[in-house]
Amino acid sequence: MKTLTYLFSVTLCCFGLYVLETEGNMFNVYNVASRIQEISTFVSAIGDAGLKNNLTGSSQFTLFAPTNEAFNELPANVKNNKTLMKSIVMYHITKGMLTHKRILDDSTVDSLLQGAKLRLNKYGFQSFALPTICITGVNADYFDVHASNGIIYILEKVIYPFPKQNAYEVAARSTDFSTLSFLLVKDKLDALLKNAPHVTVFAPTNKAFQNVPSKTMSNLLSNQTALDNVLKFHVLQSTYYTAAIPRRSGKLVLTTESTKRVTFYTGEDGVLYVDEAKVLTSNITLTNGVLHIIDKVLIPH
Structure with a gap:
């Protein structure tokens, strides 16, 4: 079983990792993400894209955060393109708090990237085992990491290139x-x-x-x-x-x-x-x- 490295205390439960509530917005979705070492590249990219302030306020967001290893697999010309990296980050964020229980199989949601939708699939949800969650075809290794204003999923790959053709x-x-x-x-x-x-x-x-x-x-x-x-x-x-x-x-x-x-x-x-x-x-x-x-x-x- 895979484990995550946290820099603060969390509560484990059968449907994910729930962050302990604290006073104020100290554990907003950005701060929670910044304390998960396995997605530090994504967190840095959020800052580079100028989106940190969006995620530390009262508005709610769901982050679909690829691992550091996933980002390392991107071609150098993609990683070095600031405009493209901002688009990639925006494509991995949607508004609202979307727990796995709220996901409807074969549904879509708007990402922060204008005109680009994320496809949500939930397989095996009729069995007693935890479902497999796919975000535009990419598996979520972890889901339902809670913050005061959001939810974090951790993806095994970066969703790129974006789907553009039917x-x-x-x-x-x-x-x-x-x-x-x-x-x-x-x-x-x-x-x-x-x-x-x-x-x-x-x-x-x-x-x-x-x-x-x-x-x-x-x-x-x-x-x-x-x-x-x-x-x-x-x-x-x-x-x-x-x-x-x-x-x-x-x-x-x-x-x-x-x-x-x-x-x-x-x-x-x-x-x-x-x-x-x-x-x-x-x-x-x-x-x-x-x-x-x-x-x-x-x-x-």
Whole structure:
């Protein structure tokens, strides 16, 4: 189990780390954050961004604070860009006190960065174990660290780059998905991927389509119903990052837009799969969900 290094006393409880209340605003959200050594880089970045005074007053905020190790993994050109670093800090803060119990799965909140929303996912909350909390696809190692005017979550990664494209735009603007994007338009499914607020897309590459038997591919191109069934077998109107896969079973059964089910799981070889397709790249965050790149076209049985 991971531990945090605090420079003051806290009370432990089953749903997080609760800071002992003190007189005045000594333990405001900025001061609490500054006493957690593992997020000192984020705290310094708050000061550099000129946001310290915002967090020490009476207004309420929730901080999604990446660890120092996470910041160290950022490219040097990002860390040395003051304007970009300020945007990154602002993207990791939202107004209000948002405890994990108040998070609704597949919801969004406005960050302090103008026009940029954070996607909140809560997986496993129906079991007796603590839920897995994801903030725009990044796992929270700790949550519900309380302060007098806010809440702190500690993230294992920095949320960067920011999501700027919806599901269809990612497919249409990449040469790796030219076949997929063509078929989405042909089936008129592109509108769903543009406009649905929450989607998961298992996206086959061009090579995956090239490996489809010619007879099957000809049928898809000539039979609208068959094409619709296959494409919808790759789409869900909910957001499922890999964090949604239960740790104990390693398998997650999902109902797709075709009403057929797929299994999203970790194989014995440690590789991610969707049914028989390998996941080549996972957790590509979209403005309206997540996309996983797969090496085979899924054919519903």
